[in-house]
Amino acid sequence: MPFDPNELRRVMGAFATGVTVITTRDQAGKPYGLTANAVTSLSLVPPLLVICVDRKAETFPHFFDSKIFVLNILAEDQAELSRRFATTGGDKFTGVRFRLGRLGTPILEGTLGHIECRIIETLEGGDHVIHVGEVEEAEARGGRPLVFFRGKYRQLTDEA
Numbered sequence: 001m002p003f004d005p006n007e008l009r010r011v012m013g014a015f016a017t018g019v020t021v022i023t024t025r026d027q028a029g030k031p032y033g034l035t036a037n038a039v040t041s042l043s044l045v046p047p048l049l050v051i052c053v054d055r056k057a058e059t060f061p062h063f064f065d066s067k068i069f070v071l072n073i074l075a076e077d078q079a080e081l082s083r084r085f086a087t088t089g090g091d092k093f094t095g096v097r098f099r100l101g102r103l104g105t106p107i108l109e110g111t112l113g114h115i116e117c118r119i120i121e122t123l124e125g126g127d128h129v130i131h132v133g134e135v136e137e138a139e140a141r142g143g144r145p146l147v148f149f150r151g152k153y154r155q156l157t158d159e160a
């Protein structure tokens with residue numbers, strides 16, 4: 001039986017995730033970012049994270065410029081921010097509150113936390129690449145997460 005790519009979308013859509021905005025910058029310091037949920041922690045010793053970035057994303061080349069990224073974990077009231085960073089084009093940072101991290105990469109305000117990483121390895125992953133980031137700094141803050149499930153933004157109903 002031929003493989004149906006839509007079925008893969010449907011089944012992975014049932015894998016509920018949090019939502020992040022991954023930010024980076026170019027060598028001149030200009031900020032870039034994209035919404036991502038293909039992210040995971042990889043190792044505690046040493047502390048490593050994995051992010052997967054589409055080769056077609058405008059942000060794609062800038063990870064290679066700086067070799068740095070920040071994973072910003074979105075709160076339940078940040079669906080608009082997620083939509084903004086999931087749309088190619090324009091200046092995504094206009095009107096967005098952020099500060100610069102130790103490595104000069106944007107840390108978004110109002111999130112549940114962030115992790116700043118240096119890219120130590122990049123692997124091929126079909127139409128994406130897989131960046132392995134070594135953690136330089138991590139900060140958790142309180143709040144409730146934005147959730148993505150079956151193609152829609154959701155909120156947790158349980159107490160977080």
Ligand SMILES: Cc1cc2nc3c(=O)[nH]c(=O)nc-3n(C[C@H](O)[C@H](O)[C@H](O)COP(=O)(O)O)c2cc1C
Pocket residue numbers: 019033034035036037038039052053054055056057058059060085086087088089148
């Ligand atoms: C919930 C959600 C999760 C996403 N996860 C990823 C991801 O893990 N990696 C990726 O490259 N794109 C992901 N995308 C798509 C990008 O956010 C989208 O292609 C964006 O327009 C890229 O922006 P850019 O072209 O300005 O870099 C996701 C989109 C949404 C809405």
